[in-house]
Amino acid sequence: MLTDTHAHLYYPDILDSLPEILQRAEEAGIGRVIVPAVNLETSLKILDLSKEYEQIYCALGLHPCDVSKSNPNEINEIEKLLSHKKVVAVGETGLDYYWDTSNIEQQKDLFRKQIRIASKLKLPVIVHTRDSTDDAITLMKEEYEQYPVRAHFHCFSGTLAQLSECLSIPDSHISFCGNITYKKSLLDEVISAAPIDRLLSETDSPFLPPMPYRGKKNEPSFMIKTLEKISNVKGIPETELMNVVSKNAEKFFALQ
Numbered sequence: 175m176l177t178d179t180h181a182h183l184y185y186p187d188i189l190d191s192l193p194e195i196l197q198r199a200e201e202a203g204i205g206r207v208i209v210p211a212v213n214l215e216t217s218l219k220i221l222d223l224s225k226e227y228e229q230i231y232c233a234l235g236l237h238p239c240d241v242s243k244s245n246p247n248e249i250n251e252i253e254k255l256l257s258h259k260k261v262v263a264v265g266e267t268g269l270d271y272y273w274d275t276s277n278i279e280q281q282k283d284l285f286r287k288q289i290r291i292a293s294k295l296k297l298p299v300i301v302h303t304r305d306s307t308d309d310a311i312t313l314m315k316e317e318y319e320q321y322p323v324r325a326h327f328h329c330f331s332g333t334l335a336q337l338s339e340c341l342s343i344p345d346s347h348i349s350f351c352g353n354i355t356y357k358k359s360l361l362d363e364v365i366s367a368a369p370i371d372r373l374l375s376e377t378d379s380p381f382l383p384p385m386p387y388r389g390k391k392n393e394p395s396f397m398i399k400t401l402e403k404i405s406n407v408k409g410i411p412e413t414e415l416m417n418v419v420s421k422n423a424e425k426f427f428a429l430q
């Protein structure tokens with residue numbers, strides 16, 4: 175059973191058709207969807223969704239693009255929600271230097287905080303990076319000795335050197351999104367080099383739909399197209415890849 179490890183299914187226009195979206199996912203062999211939060215409000219919403227839909231699991235945390243808007247107590251409130259049985263990760267957290275570089279210290283501070291919470295609770299952490307991969311890796315390595323944690327670098331689009339740095343963190347995993355299917359994608363070499371035992375599957379719905387769905391709202395069932403591309407680039411049968419990433423997700427997120 176496949177898992178879409180990253181789909182933001184809480185937007186109002188998506189909620190309207192969520193039963194159909196989950197049905198299409200199921201038909202495509204995707205039995206679980208991890209929905210990552212970006213703040214307290216979405217954390218609460220996702221918890222509710224996970225109670226309503228068996229397929230939905232939660233990652234709760236504060237996104238780097240939301241740290242400026244957050245109140246100082248927000249992360250503590252989110253921390254209290256992490257003991258729910260369908261919470262499988264902390265996140266998404268990380269660093270984003272694309273949208274805002276005026277608050278880098280605050281972003282780093284909250285990233286560290288979430289790594290430490292995840293380490294304490296023995297949950298993995300979902301890491302977002304944009305123009306910030308080197309800093310995110312450095313920070314994770316600094317934290318690792320005292321606060322070891324399993325890191326999922328989602329939507330990986332770094333270089334070969336960054337890939338090997340990410341993978342040097344014990345038990346870290348990476349995943350690719352639909353943008354690897356775009357003509358201008360320069361990620362084939364990185365996909366080739368990524369070991370399948372460190373690979374997870376995701377969509378980042380509703381963003382980055384793979385071809386031929388570009389221009390549409392992405393949804394978990396489209397994940398098959400991204401996996402198709404990975405299996406082509408790596409020259410391994412699709413069924414084998416699906417098998418491996420399914421098991422990786424179950425182990426990494428300790429899914430039942």
Ligand code: NI
Pocket residue numbers: 180182210266302378
């Ligand atoms: Ni995301």
